[in-house]
Amino acid sequence: MDLKTNHAAPVLTDSAPIAQSRLHSSLLHCTTASGAAFSPNLLLTVPRKKAGLLDDVRSSSWLDAMKASSPPPKRVTKEQNNDRTSPDDSGYSNWLLKYPSALASFEQIANFARGKRIALFLDYDGTLSPIVDNPDCAFMSNDMRSAVKIVAKYFPTAIISGRSRDKVYEFVGLTELYYAGSHGMDIVSPVRESAPADHVNSIRSTCKRGKEVNLFQPASEFLPMIDEVFNSLVESTRDIKGAKVENNKFCVSVHYRNVDDKYWDAVARSVDKVIKNYPKLRLTHGRKVLEVRPVIDWDKGKAVTFLLESLGLNNCDDVLPIYIGDDRTDEDAFKVLRERRRGYGILVSSAPKESNAYYSLRDPFEVMEFLKSLVMWKKVKCSIGSEVL
Ligand SMILES: O=P(O)(O)OC[C@H]1O[C@H](O[C@H]2O[C@H](CO)[C@@H](O)[C@H](O)[C@H]2O)[C@H](O)[C@@H](O)[C@@H]1O
Numbered sequence: 001m002d003l004k005t006n007h008a009a010p011v012l013t014d015s016a017p018i019a020q021s022r023l024h025s026s027l028l029h030c031t032t033a034s035g036a037a038f039s040p041n042l043l044l045t046v047p048r049k050k051a052g053l054l055d056d057v058r059s060s061s062w063l064d065a066m067k068a069s070s071p072p073p074k075r076v077t078k079e080q081n082n083d084r085t086s087p088d089d090s091g092y093s094n095w096l097l098k099y100p101s102a103l104a105s106f107e108q109i110a111n112f113a114r115g116k117r118i119a120l121f122l123d124y125d126g127t128l129s130p131i132v133d134n135p136d137c138a139f140m141s142n143d144m145r146s147a148v149k150i151v152a153k154y155f156p157t158a159i160i161s162g163r164s165r166d167k168v169y170e171f172v173g174l175t176e177l178y179y180a181g182s183h184g185m186d187i188v189s190p191v192r193e194s195a196p197a198d199h200v201n202s203i204r205s206t207c208k209r210g211k212e213v214n215l216f217q218p219a220s221e222f223l224p225m226i227d228e229v230f231n232s233l234v235e236s237t238r239d240i241k242g243a244k245v246e247n248n249k250f251c252v253s254v255h256y257r258n259v260d261d262k263y264w265d266a267v268a269r270s271v272d273k274v275i276k277n278y279p280k281l282r283l284t285h286g287r288k289v290l291e292v293r294p295v296i297d298w299d300k301g302k303a304v305t306f307l308l309e310s311l312g313l314n315n316c317d318d319v320l321p322i323y324i325g326d327d328r329t330d331e332d333a334f335k336v337l338r339e340r341r342r343g344y345g346i347l348v349s350s351a352p353k354e355s356n357a358y359y360s361l362r363d364p365f366e367v368m369e370f371l372k373s374l375v376m377w378k379k380v381k382c383s384i385g386s387e388v389l
Contacts, residue, residue, distance in 0.1 A: 062268040065285055066256065095352030095360075102346045102359035102370050109322075109344065109359070110377050116320040118374065119313050119343075120151060121304055121333065122367075123325030124161040124168050127348050130364055131287060133258055135246055140171060144364065147371040152176040154378045158307050160184055160300050162291065162329055164249040175209060178311075182250035183293065183329050184303025187216040189310035214310060219250045222280070222294040226250060229278060229292055236270040243267055250294065257288035286327050300325075301332035324348060324367055331356050346370070 102109060122128060128148065129140040140148075151157055158178035161168040165181025165188065172179075180187040188207060191214050205215040230247045233254055237243040242258030256267045271290050275281050282295045304323060308314035313321075321343035323333045334345030334356035345357035348367060361367050 062272065062283070062285070062290065063265050066264050066268065066288075066290070067261075091352050092350075099347060099355060099357060099360040101366075102344075102361050103366055103373065105359060106370070106373050106377075113320050113377075116318050117313065117316075118155045119308060119311065119319055119321045120155045120157040120374075121307070121321060121323040121325075122148070122157065122159050123300075123323075123327065123330050123348075124159055124163060124171065126287060126326035126364070127324055127330075127367055128159075128364060129171065135244065135253070135255060138171065140364075144368050145172070145174065147368045147375075148172070149174050149176065150375050151371045154375055156311050156313070160303050160307075160323075160325075160333065162248060162251065162253070162286065162327070164247070167248070178307060180300075180303045180307065182219070182248050183291075183298075184300045184306070185217065185219045185250040185294070185296075185298055187214075187303060187306060187310075189214045189216065189307055192310060192312060216306065217250070218298050219294045219296050222250060222296075225278065225281070226252060226292075226294075229274060229281065232274045233271065233292070236274050237267060240266050240270065243270075252292045253286075254290040254292070255288060256290070284329070286329060291329075299332035300329050301334075301336035304333045304336055320344070322346065324361065324370070 124140075125131065125135075125138055128144055129138045132138050148157070152174065153176065156178070157176075158180060159168055159172060160180040160183075162183045163171075163181055165179050165186045168181055169179055178187075178189055188205075191204060191212050201218040201220060202214050202216045205213055207213045226249070227247070230245060230252045233245045233252055237245060237254060240259055240263055242256070242260065242263075244255040244258070246253040246255065254267065254271055256264055259267055267290070271283065271292070275283060275292055280295050281292050284291045284293065304321065305314060308319070308321060313319045319342070321337055323330065323337055323343065324346045325333060326348035330345070330347070334347070337343040337345050338356050338358070344359060345355070346359045346361055347353075347355040347357035348361050348363065349355075350362050361370055
């Protein structure tokens with residue numbers, strides 16, 4: 001398939017609950033001005049080659065989205081590398097009424113988990129590691145690593161990250177977990193005869209430790225294109241101080257956290273300039289990052305379902321999936337759990353925001369406490385023998 005010959009324009013989607021209204025209103029404006037049309041799934045297709053004005057409108061939409069998605073700065077204590085924050089927003093306690101703390105509600109969660117097998121899904125950045133200026137230095141603390149290692153002994157645990165799978169494995173370094181990189185577009189799962197056979201992109205492979213695994217890469221045909229786009233983005237953002245482009249294998253991140261906000265516009269334009277030549281790629285945005293990814297019907301929510309299937313835990317009444325994440329790409333996973341009415345999404349946030357999650361945790365430190373609580377609860381259960389492991 002020639003991925004470049006479709007002459008529709010790049011597609012911009014965003015599931016951001018907060019940024020959505022601004023983003024959509026500006027895109028709707030773009031619709032009337034340029035004759036663009038909405039497809040039923042809300043992807044915007046814009047007729048090509050109305051240079052100048054259209055490009056201005058489009059990159060200013062991204063600029064709006066970039067500004068709207070900027071949460072207030074956080075305070076990080078020097079003593080702990082764990083992203084503790086002091087919310088000064090009085091709305092936070094009201095927000096907690098809607099998204100109760102998973103720590104304060106632990107008993108409730110435990111009651112619901114009684115007689116069920118918990119399957120745990122964890123995002124990486126902002127969930128297991130604090131958000132830091134340099135994405136290459138988003139290390140998780142040793143305490144967090146121990147907590148994750150122990151929790152994985154008791155519950156099947158997977159990490160689903162926007163990073164490349166190799167990179168997230170390098171950060172986490174635990175062999176007892178399952179890993180999904182590139183927002184779920186690169187999954188290594190156990191081999192099962194009855195594993196999702198309908199997924200044509202699954203192949204048997206051997207992992208670094210010599211074990212036979214199932215490798216699922218639904219966007220593999222995009223690899224050369226992603227590499228090409230990565231190089232072009234590096235080139236087009238070269239002169240913007242602080243901009244950083246990260247190759248996440250099946251997607252590319254353009255970071256603007258360290259760019260003076262006067263130049264965010266330049267970032268949006270540089271990205272636009274490159275991806276308008278790639279109709280099969282779309283743009284989303286996360287925490288001070290624009291993410292370029294293939295237009296395929298795959299996201300972290302689908303990755304959760306895939307992993308549950310691979311682990312033989314899908315559609316089982318006695319399985320309780322719990323997904324913990326902080327970013328808008330995690331909303332796809334929260335939504336899947338909410339719609340299936342089978343599990344809980346837990347949003348990590350120190351600022352109020354709308355979410356498909358049921359519960360909340362303030363920061364990675366609270367995530368660690370929650371993981372430890374799960375282990376403690378399981379140990380007590382096992383020791384009193386009231387539950388079969
Ligand atoms: O799905 P995730 O594991 O949460 O990955 C999402 C993106 O995380 C990283 O960027 C974010 O964290 C950086 C380090 O704290 C921070 O500097 C950046 O501003 C955040 O957007 C990662 O670098 C991206 O590639 C991931 O897509």
